[in-house]
Amino acid sequence: MNAEASVIRTQPLPGDFAIWIFIFAELTVFGVLFAAYAFARSAHVDLFNAAQLGLNRVYGLANTLLLVTSSYFVARATLSIKAGRSTACGHWLAGALGLGACFLAVKLAEFHQDFAQGISLSANLFDMFYLSLTFFHFMHVVMGMVILAVVARKAYAGRYSAADHTGVETGASYWHMVDLVWIILFALVYVIH
């Protein structure tokens, strides 16, 4: 582990560089969406404040804790494979997938409740943003889980090693991006008013 000290701060981005182009692109898209939300709100402050009260913030909190933890599990998976422990890596990824599935379940339950309450894309501008942002993010969680599932399978099959685990880092980077986006989204849409 002391090898780490000698390569501090000079490494390339973890995983395949192509995924990072994709990550930067996705971050840009979400960034634009966040900016649009914030500026749209500035013209309709009362509407946004009022409509925001219709959200169930506990669901949001639960989802944040779930996603952050699953991201932690993925980080642990990466550490495992760096130490050559590919089965452990598989287990950590499986755990992350489980938590990801919980995230999706919570989000679906929340959507169900939202629709019952009359929240819809056409209800008002806040609801439009809330549903668009969280649905768009939901789809990215699904995609991230597909990627992690593929990586987990390969990890269990022993296809990665301490010397060669680019796939793990690639998939992990994407998942962390999904987590990062949610952290901002949660604060912006659920909390800040």
Next chain:
Amino acid sequence: MKSPAALPFKPCTVSWAALLVLTTISFELGSDASGRMLMAAVLALTLIKGQLVVSHFMGLHRVRLEWRIAMAAYLAAVGGVIALAYSIS
């Protein structure tokens, strides 16, 4: 940056704990009545959380300077735009 062997916990574990704590704090701060300072604090905490994910989950603390700057710039830009939009509301 101490090597992991020197700490009782891995850096990513410490970050995770910090994220859980900061999330709960943000949630609590946001639960009560509003106030510019409180909301600014929530935003700041959010950016710190983001930076933790970038540095210790994505592992960018080990990576070349230009990428760390890029990600930090992203967080600053998003935070800045949000702060700007809220300040003119």
Next chain:
Amino acid sequence: MKYQSQAVAKPYFIAALALFVGQIVFGLIAGLQYLDGTFLFPELPFDVAHMSHTNLLIVWLLMAFMGAAYFIVPEEAQTELYSPKLALVTFWVFLTAGALTIAAYLFVPYAHLAAITGNAALPTMGRGYLEQPLPTKIGIVLVALSLLFNVTMTLIKGRKTSINLILVGSLWGLALLFLPAFYFPQDTVKASFGWWWIVHGWVEGDWELILGALLGFILIKMTGVDREIVEKWLYIIVAMTLVSGLIGIGHHYYYTGAPSYWIWLGSIFSALEPLPFILLIAFSFKMLLARRREHPNKAAMLWALGTPIMAFLGAGLWGFMITLAPAQYYMHGTNFTAAHGHLAFFGAYAMVSLAIISYAMPLLRGRIANSAAAQRWEIAGFWIMVLSMLGIALALTGAGIVTVVLQRAADDPMPFMQVQDKERVFFWLRELAGVGFFVGLLVYLRSFFVSGEYEYAGEMKRALAT
């Protein structure tokens, strides 16, 4: 040419170019009719000239894409085409159906054409780009299925590369996205949705993937750059196209009666649609700089580099001008749209078609590249067409500005025909540029008749002598 069956691409390419000439002739007629509404009336009224112009465009581009597929898929899959005979039969069916359809437009009154071709049974006629009678539309589907069957079977038995996966996949997408042509509801809002699923889905989605695949193929062959690098770029470009274009379709839904959330979603996502075009420019120039060989087909390289730039200008820049909802409120359906449409269609799809023809035709004729003299004609044609098209776009943009100022944004809007009258100078400039474009096309076509292949020894001598 590595596989004998690639030869079936040749008739497709030749027909494509012939139909291209037809397209421009009708374009010149229609452009003149802007200035003199009685020109060729009633034998060839404006609506017939217009739909012949647009339909020929689509058919020649489809011919070019099909030829490209028959050329590229066997080479990428490293196996002969599944059925060259089927490809040739399909060619004649497509060409005949296309010719008959244009003849029908010209010689049969449209309403009567609809009556005798069963439009009452399943109405599909009467919409822009989709004016074809029902039998023609069915024919297009059958031709597409034949192409898909042929290239898919070839792909299955051969090597699967990113290029041929993207190409064949997007050809499937092209066919599927044509199906809304059979959906023509009474509700004009829904009809609008269906129309845009085809048009936007094609030109701002599926066809961008085809463009990427074709460019990628040309660049791998001409620069010798590592396939893996090209593939990585393509994946990113494909991803950005889908990320921006899928929800970006909303920029056609602002003012058509769709829910108002499209104003936001369409604006935000379509604003990102220029990104894949920027990436395409970066991609092609990066490959050029990293090249490991000097390919003698300089003309093809010029097309390959010019395509992303013109595509960015027409689709990315001019498209961006009219994409945000507040801007489109004033510019919707004006000559801004016509400027964008012309520059984008030519810059992206006509040019990539001419690029693949430029690369493949010499090979289909038995040589690696045409003679320097032939290439000079081709390159001259390139520049004349490119500059003329930019002229067309600028002229139409001028007309669009007049419309916005006098009719859309004005406190006291001037009536439509009066505004059109004020724009006459721009329509003259457009027609002039159109004539220039036609000249460029003829110069370009001349290059095919300048004989000889690339003479390495001769060219080396010339280069060393200067």
